[in-house]
Amino acid sequence: MAEAAAATAVEEPKQSRYERYVEEITEDITNTLQEYGCQPILFVGSGLTKRYMGAPSWEELLGYLAVKCSSIDKKLVFYKQLLKDPIRIGEEFARLYQEWAWGAGHNEFPKEMFEEDIGAQSYIKYMIAAHLRALNPGNAKGLSADHQQEIEALAKIRPHAIITTNYDEMLEMIFPDHQRIIGQQILKGQHFSIGELYKIHGCVSDHDSIVFTEKDYEDFLKRKKFLSAKLLTFFSEHPLVFVGYNAGDPNIRAILSDIDEALPEKGGIIPNVYILQWDPSLKDDSWPARDKVIPTDGDRSVRVKLISASDFNWVFDAFAANPILNNVNTRVLRSLIARSYELVRHDIPKMKVEADFKMLTSAVQDSESFAKLFGIANINDYSKAGAQHPYSLTEVSKALGRNTWHFAGNLIDAVTETTGVNIRKSDNRYHRGERVNKTTFHKYSDEAIELLRKVRDGEDYKLDLGVAEK
Template sequence: MRCVVDGQKAQESQTRYSRYAEEIGDDIADTVQQFGCQPILFVGSGLAKRYMGTPNWDELLSHLATHCTAIDKGLGFYKQSLITPMRIGEEFAKIYQEWAWTAGHNEFPEEMFGESVGAQSYIKYKIASYINSLTPIDASKIGKDEHKKEISSLTKIKPHAIITTNYDRMLEMLFPDHEPIIGQNILKGQQVYIGEIYKIHGSVTDPDSIVFTESDYREFQRKKKFLSAKLLTFFNEHPLIFIGYSATDPNIRSILSDIDEALPEKGGVIPNVYILQWNPQINEDSVPPREKVIPTEDDRTIRVKLIEAADFGWVFDAFSTNPALNDVNPRILRALIARSYDLVRHDIPKLPVHVDFKMLTESVENSNSFAKLFGIANIDDYSFAAVQHPLSATQLGKLLGGNGWHTANALLDKLKQITGTDIKSSDNKYHRSELVNTTKFHKYSNDCLNLLESVRDGLPFELNLGLPSKNAQPAHN
């Protein structure tokens, strides 16, 4: 064996948790690359509580009980007698209606006392008012200083779409180029399925849309099959991450039950579904579990990928590692798709516009000519570096005969033991790192694959960290 060492040696070994984070980050980047599209975010109340201090179910019920003089018993009484939050919400809605028409009249706008106003509008008006009072005036005011970097990483994800059960406006403020679709409007009209925020339980901008009481949930469940049909397309075609939910949350169980029904094979881990859970006990020695078994409906279970973190920033960075989409405006994509849809479905069949069918036929024959219809130039590789180092640790490990990143990392460690050189400590012809915000992601070349094959097989090798020439042929998977 002859070694020519040309790079900086690693000064310190990784902690167990940083290794975990690196491997999870590689897995996320691989999944995003494999699906070839941006992720779907499914956001629950935990994220709004983290950044804005908005209430969870119990806290909201407690606030409503405290601020209505007609509710003269403690929340504990209603929990004992009515059990579920939805039933308590139903009872509170009746009390709020009666209160509004008697002692609490001055608590509500005068226009709310007409025959056309719904009986549950009074409690929903108060819910919206309370949550609005907790909402900052603009996006720059969202989150404490300790969360600013994390929020910046979140907004860089460029999600294909966002689905939320939250009522607040935080997501619209953080993703201003995404269009909110509220409540039952999801089932109406034409959505273009990109750059949209689906507020499936309503919004404070339309208090009557809020899903809060038992009767609201019954109605939601009745129409849920139509919503699920739309959402399943997302889940089959995109990476998906649940943020701000407990794994036992009924919304999680319901959605995952629908996904489970659509899976061709049962029992395995769903490769594109992640649940991000906050764990304040995480430290440098932590090695959290990577999977979660979640009970769904009809006594079934489903396995998804679990991520535990005290700081979400590195997870959000991993979902934003597609540099080709860093400057894409979702508004432009929405407008492009919507206009194309109208053109194909309405304008061309009805012929209100002149159509050059010969030109269209020739243009749709391949992606390059089709893109030119929209003034878009195709770019196959976003940089020379990406061409030379196309492999993640997971891809590298599979090419080395393993099931994933474990194999690659074991051989990289063995190489370091043999040569005293950590090739991941610098950018070189075997390895390069991509810095996304404050998180580093590692990519590898075909030269690295050849090198690690020699290490694996006990063959002689030459270690030369020099960067490849720009005239070199691109590496291939």
């Protein structure tokens, strides 16, 4: 069926099972980024702030609050036995904190908190904010020295937007150019869905915004429709990455339940949703699961992609490998989109256009950069070699009549098994690898499509790697 020519076999170092897993997951991420042609959306949970800032988990926070307040005269386990649900425990603790504030704990709070218009649950939220602010290292360089490379790799992702249920300000330190939008501010004003940090459960900068008690969650669910609509827009247009959450976290289940409602087909894996899970037990011979079934509402469930890692560097590098935004400031991009929006909304009907060309000139140097600033440049154009190898693996699959990159990937694997030559391991007439940060983008030529067409159709083919043009 196949004949290999001009393909000198080079003995490659043997990979461990986990190294092979890392390689395949990285390829999946880069192909998904190429398919969507845009930056991912990050969903960040408390596990990441615990990793980088030593912030408490929900149960650890309840434990701290129980010790701090003398009106809570029993250990946390008593309230867990009695109330079961952490949110209901939060409700009871809020009542006891108000009682404490008006008695033995009076000096723990500023005098303005004893006015009539102060909410009964403000006292526990004030204490939560004070506790988390005390952990704040001041800037991203002050975060965990053990994970500084991970933090720098995370910052390079330049996410389209970030959504978090965390109260602390760690993400503001890592992504200083993102615009913070807290709690009910999501329902107000104009949001441009680029370079924004949505703190949907509140922030320590405004302790009353914190969603902590049973009443808070009831209020949050009542105004969740706008957020759900935004999430569905994000889902349809971007890769989504959950990090710092346990797969069974109720926040993940609620978000995926909204996504599940919009899925055209039930039961299949959602191709653009990833959950990054920390697993310190991974070894060279580990081969983690590639997907996860997560229950949503009722008896429904969804399947999403699962990434297991004890070191997040390689995962963040893969999601950061979009060359279009390497030199684009998120704040400038958001500002320019805002100005464009105002022109369309106000100026054009009045036949009046005002443009700050000095700002535009300083922001971009030529037409290509201008296109990149608007996010309309194609990811295929990041290298001049794109003229010879213009296709992503997804585009190769589509040229062969399928919609996902896996089809073409399986055909390449079939070539490797038949000839002993992996065309993805070198630059050649079929394939070129472009290095961005620490991640390789794989691009393919028309000759690759023709080769894989023959493999698909069971025709004879001659493999000739030739020499990739520089």
